[in-house]
Amino acid sequence: MSGAPATPAPGPLVLGGRSFPPGQLLVMAIVNRTPDSFYLPGATWDEGAALERVHQMVAEGADILDVGGVPAKPADEVTVAEEVRRVVPFIATVRAAYPELVISVDTWRHEVGRAACEAGAGLLNDTWGGWDPELTNVAAEFGAGLVCSHAGGLPPRTRPFRVSYPDVMADVLDRVLGLADRALRAGVRPTGIVIDPAHDFGKNSWQSLEITRRLGELTATGWPVLMSASRKDFVGETLGADVGDRLAGTLAVTAVGAWLGARIFRAHDVAQTRQALDMVAAIRGDLLPARMVRGLA
Amino acid sequence: MNRGVPAVIHAAVCPSPPLLAVELTGRADVLPELRTACAEAVAWLLAANPEVVVVAGAGAATATWDPDDRLDLSGYAPALGTGGKPGLPLAVGLGAMLLDAAGHAGPRVLQAVDEQAPPAECLGLGASLRGLAPRVGLLAMGDGSARRGVAAPGYLDPRAASFDASVERALREGDMAALADLDPDLARDLLATGRAAWQVLAGAISAPGTAGVPAGRVLYADAPLGVGYVVAVLDPPDREPVPVPRA
Numbered sequence: 053m054s055g056a057p058a059t060p061a062p063g064p065l066v067l068g069g070r071s072f073p074p075g076q077l078l079v080m081a082i083v084n085r086t087p088d089s090f091y092l093p094g095a096t097w098d099e100g101a102a103l104e105r106v107h108q109m110v111a112e113g114a115d116i117l118d119v120g121g122v123p124a125k126p127a128d129e130v131t132v133a134e135e136v137r138r139v140v141p142f143i144a145t146v147r148a149a150y151p152e153l154v155i156s157v158d159t160w161r162h163e164v165g166r167a168a169c170e171a172g173a174g175l176l177n178d179t180w181g182g183w184d185p186e187l188t189n190v191a192a193e194f195g196a197g198l199v200c201s202h203a204g205g206l207p208p209r210t211r212p213f214r215v216s217y218p219d220v221m222a223d224v225l226d227r228v229l230g231l232a233d234r235a236l237r238a239g240v241r242p243t244g245i246v247i248d249p250a251h252d253f254g255k256n257s258w259q260s261l262e263i264t265r266r267l268g269e270l271t272a273t274g275w276p277v278l279m280s281a282s283r284k285d286f287v288g289e290t291l292g293a294d295v296g297d298r299l300a301g302t303l304a305v306t307a308v309g310a311w312l313g314a315r316i317f318r319a320h321d322v323a324q325t326r327q328a329l330d331m332v333a334a335i336r337g338d339l340l341p342a343r344m345v346r347g348l349a
Numbered sequence: 350m351n352r353g354v355p356a357v358i359h360a361a362v363c364p365s366p367p368l369l370a371v372e373l374t375g376r377a378d379v380l381p382e383l384r385t386a387c388a389e390a391v392a393w394l395l396a397a398n399p400e401v402v403v404v405a406g407a408g409a410a411t412a413t414w415d416p417d418d419r420l421d422l423s424g425y426a427p428a429l430g431t432g433g434k435p436g437l438p439l440a441v442g443l444g445a446m447l448l449d450a451a452g453h454a455g456p457r458v459l460q461a462v463d464e465q466a467p468p469a470e471c472l473g474l475g476a477s478l479r480g481l482a483p484r485v486g487l488l489a490m491g492d493g494s495a496r497r498g499v500a501a502p503g504y505l506d507p508r509a510a511s512f513d514a515s516v517e518r519a520l521r522e523g524d525m526a527a528l529a530d531l532d533p534d535l536a537r538d539l540l541a542t543g544r545a546a547w548q549v550l551a552g553a554i555s556a557p558g559t560a561g562v563p564a565g566r567v568l569y570a571d572a573p574l575g576v577g578y579v580v581a582v583l584d585p586p587d588r589e590p591v592p593v594p595r596a
Contacts, residue, residue: 337428343377348367348425349495349502349574 065276065315066243067116067197068154068174074276075338077310077329080156080318081106081114082282085138089123091283091295091320099142106146110153113326117150118177118318119143119168120158124253126209132163140167147172156199160208162186169194177201177318179250179280180208182231188238197244199278200231204254212254220259221266224249225273232275246316248278251305252285260286264305271313279309280318282325303328311336356479357585358553359397360487360563361390362520363447364543364578365406365440367425386569386580388596391451391488393582396594399486401456402448403478405549406440406490407542408461411474416457419445440490440546447488462545465533471545472529475552489550491543493577501575503540512539513577516547517570520581523563525555541577554583561586568593 062074072078083102087094096102106117121138122130130138143155156175157168160183165176169190176191178184181203191198202224204215217223228247235245249270251260260281263270270277281287287301288294299321306317306325310332319325333339368374369384378384394402414434420442421433433442438461445459458481462474478485493516494509495502501509512535519527528551536544554563569580584590 341375343379344373344375344426345368345379345574347502348373349576 062274064243066241070152070154074315077333078115078316079113079322079325079329080116080118080316081109081322082318082320083117083119085119085121085142086123088127090125102142103145109322110150112323114322116154116156116175116316117146118156118158124179124209126211132161135159135161135164136167139164140171143168143173144171160184160187162190165190169196175199179203179253181205181227182234183208188235188240191235192239195241197246198235198240199246199248200228200235201248201250201253202227203250206254212256215254215256217259220255220262221269224263225269229273245275246278247275248280251281257286257289261290264308267309267312267314276316277314278316278318279306279314281305282318282320299324307332356482357484358479358487359394359399359585360489360550360554360583361394362489362491362550362579362581363387363390364492365443365490366492366576367439369443370422370446372422372429373426380573383569383578385596387447388450389593390568390580390582391447392596393591393593394486394488395451395453396591397484397486399484400482401458402453402486402488403458403460403481404441404444404448404488404490405460405462405546406438406444407464407545408438408441410461411463411466412461414441414459414461416459418459444488444490462549464542464545466545467533468529468548471548472552475549476556478553479556487550487553489546491546493541493543493572493579495540495576497572497577498575506539509539512541513572517567517579520565520579520583521567523565523583525551564590566593
């Protein structure tokens with residue numbers, strides 16, 4: 053672990069001008085402005101369809117919207133200009149429609165991050181583990197939040213190939229805490245720093261199960277933890293389920309993660325994720341149940 | 350027993366489901382009409398300026414509890430944590446809660462009555478309350494049948510609706526004899542836990558030597574969750590009825 057910052061006590065997470073206390077579980081809803089993402093490819097490629105999806109996700113309880121323009125998988129090159137074209141005007145449109153909604157941009161490129169922040173994004177979801185160090189400076193400059201992820205050192209849009217770790221969780225801790233420390237030193241707001249073990253990124257499915265089981269080691273650092281597991285391959289491989297049949301597995305991962313202290317859950321299925329999280333929050337005693345009358349009449 | 354003391358009894362009748370405690374029902378306002386009716390009945394009771402308010406409700410044994418005792422909700426919802434008096438009967442504790450909610454800080458007696466006590470015992474207990482003060486406020490906490498429908502806690506008993514209707518009529522007409530005559534065995538069969546408290550009420554209002562018929566008003570009578578709830582107030586006989594304040 054490089055130059056570990058003092059372990060912060062869990063505090064409020066401040067994104068896009070909104071403050072979220074530690075007990076509040078947040079749904080980060082995925083909107084892909086891509087023709088070729090792995091789940092429902094192209095479903096929100098059209099801007100009208102994407103905006104409809106946003107309306108639905110907000111109604112279903114999304115706290116954060118994560119807009120992405122480049123799929124994680126290797127495929128045709130998406131240039132900076134094209135990525136900007138895909139996500140930035142859309143962020144501006146959503147910003148105008150929902151002034152209170154926290155908007156995140158899923159990018160590793162500082163040029164895209166900058167344009168997104170100018171259009172109203174409040175969080176930079178740097179899924180590729182700090183590949184472009186300039187992105188950190190953009191977060192600092194705009195007062196945006198920053199997701200510090202573990203991608204095992206892989207370049208963006210690559211798949212893991214025979215990746216092995218002496219201790220995958222130790223590597224996750226080392227890298228994300230290192231990135232958080234770099235962010236702090238670059239002047240990123242401490243209340244906007246989030247860490248993410250990044251399931252599937254630079255990991256085989258055994259390794260993703262391991263970081264799920266040991267998620268408590270990440271939450272124990274005090275940094276808010278983002279779980280991004282929705283319909284991913286490790287769920288599919290574990291259950292023998294195609295991408296369309298991974299919701300139950302995703303919700304199980306979600307519940308375990310929430311129980312172990314994760315605070316943000318990146319999700320395709322907002323309503324179901326919201327329900328799963330509300331259930332966990334009620335079990336933990338962090339959320340008052342909706343209506344209790346059974347046995348009390 | 351203080352027979353012959355010309356005590357004036359104002360009485361309010363409320364049910365005692367745990368869900369009256371807002372802490373137990375979550376984010377929703379459960380049965381707001383019932384909660385409002387209870388608040389109105391208690392406000393009316395306190396507006397009569399009783400020197401003492403007696404909460405009477407069924408419990409495992411006839412006993413007087415400390416006036417400072419409060420309901421321990423943790424038995425119903427462990428997440429709420431402990432606090433309150435372990436063992437304080439639900440009906441008595443909810444009566445105390447209603448008095449607190451109405452801002453009553455004056456003297457109170459928390460009186461549990463054995464839920465299995467025979468009618469004569471309940472009536473005698475009620476009559477004895479007349480000696481507590483010249484003006485006594487009685488808050489009788491009791492429920493109708495928990496077998497009012499197939500979705501009711503005790504499933505449907507076809508006798509339940511008429512049993513509850515007879516209680517409602519008795520309260521509306523001030524017919525204390527009808528309350529005194531409630532059959533304990535039938536009440537037990539019907540899971541009508543209010544029988545003993547209602548008979549304490551009958552004993553207090555129609556003790557030997559008293560005359561006249563109290564004027565009853567029913568503020569709520571329904572079984573939205575399969576349990577019969579009735580909220581009522583009873584003016585003393587031969588008095589101009591006092592309006593019930595709107596909550």
